[in-house]
Amino acid sequence: MGKQLFRYSEEHKEKFLESENITFNDGSVVTSEEIWHYLTVEGPKKYPGSFEVNLYQGNRNSRDETLPTSLKTHYLGLTFSDRMEKAKDRGKSIAFIQGGQAVDPYTAADTIALRPGLVNQWNRDLVHGNDINKEFLRRKELKEKAFHDMSFEACQTGGYEHIQAGNLRVDVIAPFTVLRCSDVSYGVEAHRHGPNKNVKLINVDYPLRHQADKPWAIEYFAQNLRKLVGTLDEVTGRTTSEEDLLASIKLHNEGRRLGTELSELWWSTDVPPTNSADRASLVGLGNLDNHGDVRASLSVLKEAKKFIAERVKNGVKGHAVPDNPKRIFILGSCVGINTARSEDSGAIVVGKDDQWSHCSTLVEEEGDPFYNLAKYTLEYPYEQSIEKRAQWTIEQIKKSRADGVIFIHNWGCNTQAAVARPILDVIKREIGIPTYIQERDLHGLQHEQEQNRVNAFIEML
Amino acid sequence: MSIKTLEKVRKRLEERPEELKRAREDGRKVVGWVGYNVPEEIIHALGFIPVRIAVGGDDRLVEVGARYASSKTCVFIREIVGAFAENQDPFIQQTDFLAFDATCLQNYRAAEVIEYFFKKDVVVLGVPRNFDWDEAKQYFAHEANEFTRLLEERAEAPLDASRLAESVALYNDIRKTLKSIYVFQAAKDNVISWEEVYDLIQAGELLDKQEYLSLLQQTLAELQELQQNPVIEGDDGNSRLFISGSLIPRGDRKLIGIIKSVGGRIVGDDLWSGILPHLDLDIKEISPAGVALAYLNRTPHAALPYLDLASDKRLKKLHELLSESKAQGVIYHTLRYCDPFTFKAKETKNVLAKSGIPLLEIHTEYAGSDYEAMKTRVEAFVEMIKIKSEITEEEGVLADA
Numbered sequence: 001m002g003k004q005l006f007r008y009s010e011e012h013k014e015k016f017l018e019s020e021n022i023t024f025n026d027g028s029v030v031t032s033e034e035i036w037h038y039l040t041v042e043g044p045k046k047y048p049g050s051f052e053v054n055l056y057q058g059n060r061n062s063r064d065e066t067l068p069t070s071l072k073t074h075y076l077g078l079t080f081s082d083r084m085e086k087a088k089d090r091g092k093s094i095a096f097i098q099g100g101q102a103v104d105p106y107t108a109a110d111t112i113a114l115r116p117g118l119v120n121q122w123n124r125d126l127v128h129g130n131d132i133n134k135e136f137l138r139r140k141e142l143k144e145k146a147f148h149d150m151s152f153e154a155c156q157t158g159g160y161e162h163i164q165a166g167n168l169r170v171d172v173i174a175p176f177t178v179l180r181c182s183d184v185s186y187g188v189e190a191h192r193h194g195p196n197k198n199v200k201l202i203n204v205d206y207p208l209r210h211q212a213d214k215p216w217a218i219e220y221f222a223q224n225l226r227k228l229v230g231t232l233d234e235v236t237g238r239t240t241s242e243e244d245l246l247a248s249i250k251l252h253n254e255g256r257r258l259g260t261e262l263s264e265l266w267w268s269t270d271v272p273p274t275n276s277a278d279r280a281s282l283v284g285l286g287n288l289d290n291h292g293d294v295r296a297s298l299s300v301l302k303e304a305k306k307f308i309a310e311r312v313k314n315g316v317k318g319h320a321v322p323d324n325p326k327r328i329f330i331l332g333s334c335v336g337i338n339t340a341r342s343e344d345s346g347a348i349v350v351g352k353d354d355q356w357s358h359c360s361t362l363v364e365e366e367g368d369p370f371y372n373l374a375k376y377t378l379e380y381p382y383e384q385s386i387e388k389r390a391q392w393t394i395e396q397i398k399k400s401r402a403d404g405v406i407f408i409h410n411w412g413c414n415t416q417a418a419v420a421r422p423i424l425d426v427i428k429r430e431i432g433i434p435t436y437i438q439e440r441d442l443h444g445l446q447h448e449q450e451q452n453r454v455n456a457f458i459e460m461l
Numbered sequence: 462m463s464i465k466t467l468e469k470v471r472k473r474l475e476e477r478p479e480e481l482k483r484a485r486e487d488g489r490k491v492v493g494w495v496g497y498n499v500p501e502e503i504i505h506a507l508g509f510i511p512v513r514i515a516v517g518g519d520d521r522l523v524e525v526g527a528r529y530a531s532s533k534t535c536v537f538i539r540e541i542v543g544a545f546a547e548n549q550d551p552f553i554q555q556t557d558f559l560a561f562d563a564t565c566l567q568n569y570r571a572a573e574v575i576e577y578f579f580k581k582d583v584v585v586l587g588v589p590r591n592f593d594w595d596e597a598k599q600y601f602a603h604e605a606n607e608f609t610r611l612l613e614e615r616a617e618a619p620l621d622a623s624r625l626a627e628s629v630a631l632y633n634d635i636r637k638t639l640k641s642i643y644v645f646q647a648a649k650d651n652v653i654s655w656e657e658v659y660d661l662i663q664a665g666e667l668l669d670k671q672e673y674l675s676l677l678q679q680t681l682a683e684l685q686e687l688q689q690n691p692v693i694e695g696d697d698g699n700s701r702l703f704i705s706g707s708l709i710p711r712g713d714r715k716l717i718g719i720i721k722s723v724g725g726r727i728v729g730d731d732l733w734s735g736i737l738p739h740l741d742l743d744i745k746e747i748s749p750a751g752v753a754l755a756y757l758n759r760t761p762h763a764a765l766p767y768l769d770l771a772s773d774k775r776l777k778k779l780h781e782l783l784s785e786s787k788a789q790g791v792i793y794h795t796l797r798y799c800d801p802f803t804f805k806a807k808e809t810k811n812v813l814a815k816s817g818i819p820l821l822e823i824h825t826e827y828a829g830s831d832y833e834a835m836k837t838r839v840e841a842f843v844e845m846i847k848i849k850s851e852i853t854e855e856e857g858v859l860a861d862a
């Protein structure tokens with residue numbers, strides 16, 4: 001039986017063509033006409049999985065076609081792998097980083113920073129014509145290789161399966177380590193026994209315990225950042241100056257400022273102006289790191305503000321958002337719930353601490369940029385003590401007017417799992433809203449059982 | 462043949478909780494420490510009584526701990542958390558406050574969870590991951606000073622340099638004596654087993670340090686009397702095994718018992734609950750930073766990543782200890798969700814294979830359900846080593862002929 005496929009409808013074409021072009025880091029421009037062509041002709045052929053109607057994977061048979069930002073982020077996602085390949089052909093340097101960190105120092109050092117999910121995506125989309133199940137099987141097979149070389153209890157393998165067991169052209173493994181994740185530093189270390197000796201390794205060491213209140217911890221992290229930039233420079237052959245870092249901070253601050261404004265605008269109304277997935281992508285755009293191209297993200301982000309403001313003003317509800325949805329706030333690393341199915345069950349995701357944590361504050365622009373960036377990083381709300389992190393989360397829950405909270409973590413994610421209960425405990429104690437903990441199956445497809453629990457929770461709300 | 466002092470040590474351990482209770486009634490404070498780089502001399506020099514909180518082997522406590530710290534936390538930490546939840550452990554009951562370090566992130570999370578749920582006063586020492594960088598050492602020196610400041614606050618007195626020097630001297634003597642004792646267990650016609658030495662090392666985590674030193678010295682004197690010149694020989698007819706990997710704390714003797722039951726002889730370890738933390742600790746400067754840095758400069762714990770395989774100190778030390786103990790195979794023990802050690806199992810196996818040393822990974826938890834399966838694997842490994850050494854011996858005979 002053939003798979004049902006989603007297609008963008010011609011009726012929205014004209015409106016979409018009125019939207020702006022996307023400008024990329026290298027100065028190249030893609031017009032809205034070209035984007036439309038890609039989304040309707042080339043994309044569906046290359047990546048049928050992305051157009052497959054499969055609610056289990058969060059793919060509906062319809063999308064928010066009147067929101068150009070939604071189409072553009074889809075476009076940036078679909079072209080991501082090809083763009084990375086082209087960037088490599090041009091000699092651009094690419095780094096593997098950790099989720100939940102900002103990328104200012106990498107941008108300053110003219111390096112594309114990709115968190116684990118993006119490295120997976122780059123590799124996945126090197127193969128064309130796969131449906132969702134084939135993609136899943138391929139990913140699983142690759143992961144097995146990493147498990148075999150490390151540990152089957154690993155959640156995070158530091159991209160080993162692609163960069164050592166495979167041949168993805170990543171130049172340097174350089175994540176902020178121990179920031180939210182214990183596995184990643186062991187993943188970085190595992191590269192030392194891999195066959196790809198050309199890949200450079202550095203752990204950017206994130207100190208713990210009241211780190212933001214300790215000047216020596218900030219100084220230490222600033223030195224780590226200096227060494228990081230030095231390592232990135234060894235790959236590119238250039239010399240990154242403090243001015244370059246300051247310029248990058250300013251650029252990223254612009255993204256963070258816009259991302260924050262957009263989130264607050266989104267929260268300001270009772271009628272959600274987008275669905276959960278499109279809301280999340282606004283935060284991703286704010287961090288400028290979601291699509292392997294900082295400028296492209298910024299150009300889509302700037303334009304998004306106009307569309308969201310218009311919807312908020314006119315009380316336009318996002319596509320597929322149920323009436324009076326139950327508002328859910330998600331906590332935890334690297335995973336989320338199936339938003340499409342949850343929307344069908346009457347809910348909407350109004351926020352997530354991951355990603356938002358480093359988008360919602362700005363880096364000081366006066367003074368030593370390394371020190372300022374270090375201070376900002378050690379202040380990530382997500383990385384604070386239980387009480388402090390919970391207090392910040394409560395503020396976000398209140399701002400987003402969430403009715404319930406789900407803490408979700410991957411199987412094998414010790415670091416987040418360990419604090420799930422105490423954090424929810426504080427939230428319950430302080431604001432008394434319903435909460436629960438969900439564990440994601442080991443690299444599984446999104447399972448029925450998980451959705452049943454989410455649905456039961458939504459019903460209870 | 463039995464070493465009389467060991468009996469004394471066992472007795473003193475039984476009496477210890479009551480003794481701690483009395484000491485507290487007299488105004489002394491007990492500090493429970495958990496971790497891998499906690500500079501115990503500083504705690505001791507401030508007049509506190511340090512006890513190491515390291516318990517294992519109780520599956521029920523693991524389940525209790527999981528309710529607070531999730532079922533994805535390593536078995537050891539789950540049990541620790543469970544033990545705090547139940548508060549039945551006689552040593553935990555006597556702690557006034559706790560000192561943790563952040564060497565392993567799971568250990569750090571335990572500090573947070575215990576602080577939150579059980580309202581324990583917790584002091585945490587930050588530990589750098591890039592431990593071999595000068596910048597990391599500076600950071601750690603600051604952390605050591607901060608750690609000391611927090612302890613001084615609790616002691617309501619400053620740290621006295623001469624007291625610290627005394628504590629360092631005492632601990633140095635303990636370490637030196639332990640090392641001398643350790644040689645005996647690996648020797649031919651040994652009069653003390655590795656298991657006995659292991660228990661003796663762990664007794665030191667709880668006993669009064671001065672008394673412990675004297676007990677060690679008595680043990681050593683007994684050993685020297687019984688065996689003047691301990692010689693370590695590789696071909697003594699045993700399957701000489703070395704234990705590596707995740708720690709094996711008090712209360713957990715499953716794997717050790719299995720090895721013994723199938724006729725394997727343990728002759729060495731690099732466990733963080735065994736001899737390793739007592740080795741290569743060279744305190745060059747009598748100050749909090751000096752002591753702490755000496756801790757960091759030992760063989761690094763597996764939770765601290767090191768990015769160059771060729772110069773890895775942990776693997777170097779493993780080789781050194783294997784050759785000293787003339788071990789023929791390694792049992793690499795990994796606890797469920799202990800990432801620092803499980804991630805390295807395969808790599809360690811490959812590295813040792815180059816030196817012709819076989820490694821068997823035993824991945825386990827505190828439940829008894831895997832006992833038989835473990836036993837079968839260990840038995841086969843012990844057998845394989847025996848056969849291997851018999852073949853080598855035969856080859857030797859043929860070559861001599």
Ligand code: SF4
Nearest residue numbers: 155156181333334413
């Ligand atoms: S889910 Fe947890 S273990 Fe996995 S990558 Fe994210 S933070 Fe790390």
Ligand code: SF4
Nearest residue numbers: 535537565567568799
């Ligand atoms: S090293 Fe292993 S056993 Fe020790 S605390 Fe860390 S994860 Fe647990």
